[in-house]
Amino acid sequence: MIGKPPERVGFIGLGIMGRPMARNLLKAGYPLTVWNRSRPGIDALVQAGAQEADSPRAVAEQSDAVITILGDSTDTEQVALGERGIIEGAHQGLVHIDMSTISPAVTRAIAERYAETGVEMLDAPVSGGEQGAIDGTLSIMAGGKEDVFERCRPLLEAMGKTLVYCGPHGSGQVVKLCNQVVVGLNNLAMSEALVLAAKAGVDPATMVEAVRAGAGSSWALHNLAPRILSGDFTPGFKVWQQQKDLRLVLELADQGHTPLPGTALVHQLFAALEADGLGEAGTQALVKALEKLANADVGAHGSAPSANAAH
């Protein structure tokens, strides 16, 4: 017996990810109440058919489930527990689903505070980027009580294609941070291969075409390499955003005395990019740090293979 799925939905954090996710909930037929810190996010969703509320508290009062997708840990803490926060709108059956990428320890602390008022919480961070949010194909990794996750499944299915229950509170965030380890190291592996091919006199585009069809294949080779080879460093995901996530990874690793030498190196190379004023660039700019070390120019060779649409 898992209880009734939420019917009235609240949405807070109408940024790059939040807007298309909220639109997908409207498309799925959920009545939606929204709040955002600034006006443009609200206007976009009200135009699409959502109701506006004047605070996170008001959103909570009018909803069975409130979804947040904000920036970092302190932002979720503030919206959940701060003045006119979600907790002030607590009522029987309310679930807060936080889809931001934040610290697992902060998630657990918020869930504990909610438990005193009867509010349930799920951490449900996502992977798949803006395109995955638009297409409703996000990978969603959830932590919290399993029956609450099952109760919210229909809601999550309106935004994502792969839903994985990971364990108790904070487990979804831990899995998301594992995802960022893999993403960062695949980016580094791709960047090193591009620089090696260029320095050794092989067209990097030819290398990419061959390697991505075999055991060395990765999302980075399919999606980021073609952009690098066509000189496109505009962001899907920005360097500073990746650094925020890698800081969370290294903090978690430090707490458990877990050495992550590869991830630490990626974090340092991104720091070099930030020092060069590239914090707003897409994460494919990692190759620029290696080009500098090797005195190489990957883009000077040949033509770019095609990219997949999603990033």
Ligand SMILES: NC(=O)c1ccc[n+]([C@@H]2O[C@H](COP(=O)([O-])OP(=O)(O)OC[C@H]3O[C@@H](n4cnc5c(N)ncnc54)[C@H](OP(=O)(O)O)[C@@H]3O)[C@@H](O)[C@H]2O)c1
């Ligand atoms: N972008 C991606 O590809 C991607 C992929 C996977 C996961 N994520 C994660 O998803 C989360 C959101 O990312 P995003 O790219 O959508 O970021 P974004 O475009 O910067 O949007 C952040 C949203 O949170 C709101 N916000 C931030 N701090 C707040 C605070 N203290 N109080 C109230 N509202 C606050 C912002 O309000 P304003 O509109 O007023 O600024 C905005 O609506 C992050 O945790 C990120 O790591 C992003």
